[in-house]
Amino acid sequence: MRQSSTQLDIATPGRGLVEITGPVAQWTTGTGIANGLLTLFIRHTSASLLIQENADPEVRRDLERFLARLVPDGDALFEHRNEGPDDMPAHVRSALTQTQLAVPVNGGRLALGTWQGLYVYEHRRRAHTRQVVLHLIGA
């Protein structure tokens, strides 16, 4: 049994979902650990992680529309506005989605379903670089 860890720096162009399935799968294969548990952890509270459908881009657009309606930018409810009207909504969106994900690895492959992709969800309007820590333990 052994483990491996790395950090991916993911450039986001502003609010929305950025797929990271490719680089995550590539790193996993490179570790030579064929069976085990992969954990993804995002080191931020205004961006999050999500597994969503990777087929129809409408799904991601609709999800974004839903969250924009549920947690409106500039909502008068929010006092925390240090970084603008999308500051506090980004924290709420992060709380409602995931900071970490765990994915089993079998035979060198992530156990994702056919239509599942791994995404960084940028909740701020402007571009950021987001740090995602990967940890794999197995054999």
Added chain:
Amino acid sequence: MRQSSTQLDIATPGRGLVEITGPVAQWTTGTGIANGLLTLFIRHTSASLLIQENADPEVRRDLERFLARLVPDGDALFEHRNEGPDDMPAHVRSALTQTQLAVPVNGGRLALGTWQGLYVYEHRRRAHTRQVVLHLIGA
């Protein structure tokens, strides 16, 4: 230290929560791994995993009523309707709940609280068979 993995195929009768605590605990015991970390991963984006109260069924009905109000089927907001009015709401409900769960195992038992049960949450209206991957690492 060793690990074990399997897949459960869970039949759901349509929208709602299906308890899987029994088969998950049974498989865990059968591995002979007494102490470790159990991960559950559902290979879908229109059904999810959830830990909820296993005592009063009203809790699950109320949770369903809440999500049905929060993410209404056929909402005009959604463009993605390929598979009907419950298609996109199923993706949103999945994003707001869990695709994966981790549960410590101590002395051969899941570290669940007295009132906690493990559930597959079917978000589509019609019956499905859902794949849940289990991974256990420990000793």
Added chain:
Amino acid sequence: MRQSSTQLDIATPGRGLVEITGPVAQWTTGTGIANGLLTLFIRHTSASLLIQENADPEVRRDLERFLARLVPDGDALFEHRNEGPDDMPAHVRSALTQTQLAVPVNGGRLALGTWQGLYVYEHRRRAHTRQVVLHLIGA
């Protein structure tokens, strides 16, 4: 490769976020496991776990205000009121946040970002003692 596990009993003063980063980090260091995967698991369905900003307390107050509006106490939608108007909302809030968290550990330190803290989110109005199981596997 080895593992260690413990349980923290966290006193909450009623609804709101209680930071547990300190005791979790201290226990992690004490195990002598420098690199690995830490899992936190809360044994309740009316309190949850969350990673949130640890800098400005306004963020936690705004998050609480958002959830209080989204899942109102005493909502006529809910039939489950055994323990009062905050009973069912507590279950819904738990479903929308996390029962478990996984955090990689590198060089004896949790891989948290600069502004990330680990919190128990008490969703009931009155004070409770909440059980959080910690599990660490690594080397």
